[in-house]
Amino acid sequence: MLNQSTSLDLAFQALADPARRAMLERLSQGPASVSELAKPLQMSMPAVLQHLAVLEQAGLASSRKTGRVRSCELNAARLEDVQKWLNARRAEWEARFDRLAAYLNTLDEGNKNG
Amino acid sequence: MLNQSTSLDLAFQALADPARRAMLERLSQGPASVSELAKPLQMSMPAVLQHLAVLEQAGLASSRKTGRVRSCELNAARLEDVQKWLNARRAEWEARFDRLAAYLNTLDEGNKNG
DNA sequence: GGAATAGTTAAGTATTGACTTATCTATTTG
DNA sequence: CAAATAGATAAGTCAATACTTAACTATTCC
Numbered sequence: 001m002l003n004q005s006t007s008l009d010l011a012f013q014a015l016a017d018p019a020r021r022a023m024l025e026r027l028s029q030g031p032a033s034v035s036e037l038a039k040p041l042q043m044s045m046p047a048v049l050q051h052l053a054v055l056e057q058a059g060l061a062s063s064r065k066t067g068r069v070r071s072c073e074l075n076a077a078r079l080e081d082v083q084k085w086l087n088a089r090r091a092e093w094e095a096r097f098d099r100l101a102a103y104l105n106t107l108d109e110g111n112k113n114g
Numbered sequence: 115m116l117n118q119s120t121s122l123d124l125a126f127q128a129l130a131d132p133a134r135r136a137m138l139e140r141l142s143q144g145p146a147s148v149s150e151l152a153k154p155l156q157m158s159m160p161a162v163l164q165h166l167a168v169l170e171q172a173g174l175a176s177s178r179k180t181g182r183v184r185s186c187e188l189n190a191a192r193l194e195d196v197q198k199w200l201n202a203r204r205a206e207w208e209a210r211f212d213r214l215a216a217y218l219n220t221l222d223e224g225n226k227n228g
Numbered sequence: 229g230g231a232a233t234a235g236t237t238a239a240g241t242a243t244t245g246a247c248t249t250a251t252c253t254a255t256t257t258g
Numbered sequence: 259c260a261a262a263t264a265g266a267t268a269a270g271t272c273a274a275t276a277c278t279t280a281a282c283t284a285t286t287c288c
Binding site: 013017019043044046047050051054067068069 | 245246247248249254255256
């Protein structure tokens with residue numbers, strides 16, 4: 001599947017990096033400048049800007065420049081998209097468990113009544 | 115953060131590939147052999163095995179071989195770990211919104227009573 | 229036992245990813 | 259206006275990904 005990126009691909013890919021997750025953790029508490037995002041990270045500014053670009057392309061963050069400062073913020077909607085996929089998997093998984101339990105129950109009932 | 119992989123890194127990284135997500139979608143409905151996982155994917159068996167290895171290393175799936183067939187299954191616990199991180203971000207995000215709303219409310223109250 | 233089945237290993241390639249340093253451009257601020 | 263601040267762009271490096279083909283190993287079935 002090389003080179004065909006859906007929106008979920010980009011989101012999960014963006015979330016896979018600890019530096020980017022740290023940036024999102026900061027942003028989930030409110031807007032921040034690029035420098036603020038960079039401060040706790042041990043890497044150069046260009047690296048941080050590249051991570052920010054990845055987050056923006058994934059739709060997980062957005063930013064706009066005012067004067068010389070770029071203010072960044074979290075895009076919670078995309079976070080929700082990711083959660084939806086995970087929830088769907090969990091739901092299927094649990095549905096199967098429920099069916100299994102129900103089946104085992106009929107076996108037990110049959111045992112009682114046979 | 116090159117070369118220091120936490121468990122979340124591996125999980126998100128594994129989830130970033132559409133072929134691997136397809137495998138997990140299949141596995142969320144119950145166990146499957148490697149061939150079954152491979153069938154809907156347009157790639158060679160070695161490629162599928164490599165994807166499976168990524169899922170296992172990320173803790174998202176496990177497998178064991180019986181005879182000549184390897185049976186794979188979903189590991190829902192690791193899926194939950196991922197959900198927890200996302201839930202935490204959403205919670206922080208919403209808490210900030212609530213605080214903001216409460217603050218705006220005090221402004222409004224002050225306006226009425228002043 | 230021999231052919232088909234199911235998976236495995238090895239090794240190679242092309243593309244992405246995650247940085248770096250160096251340089252450059254706007255905006256404040258003293 | 260000069261210096262500090264905040265960010266941006268370019269270009270290069272090195273490692274990791276996502277495949278591929280070819281060859282090989284166990285099972286199972288006839």
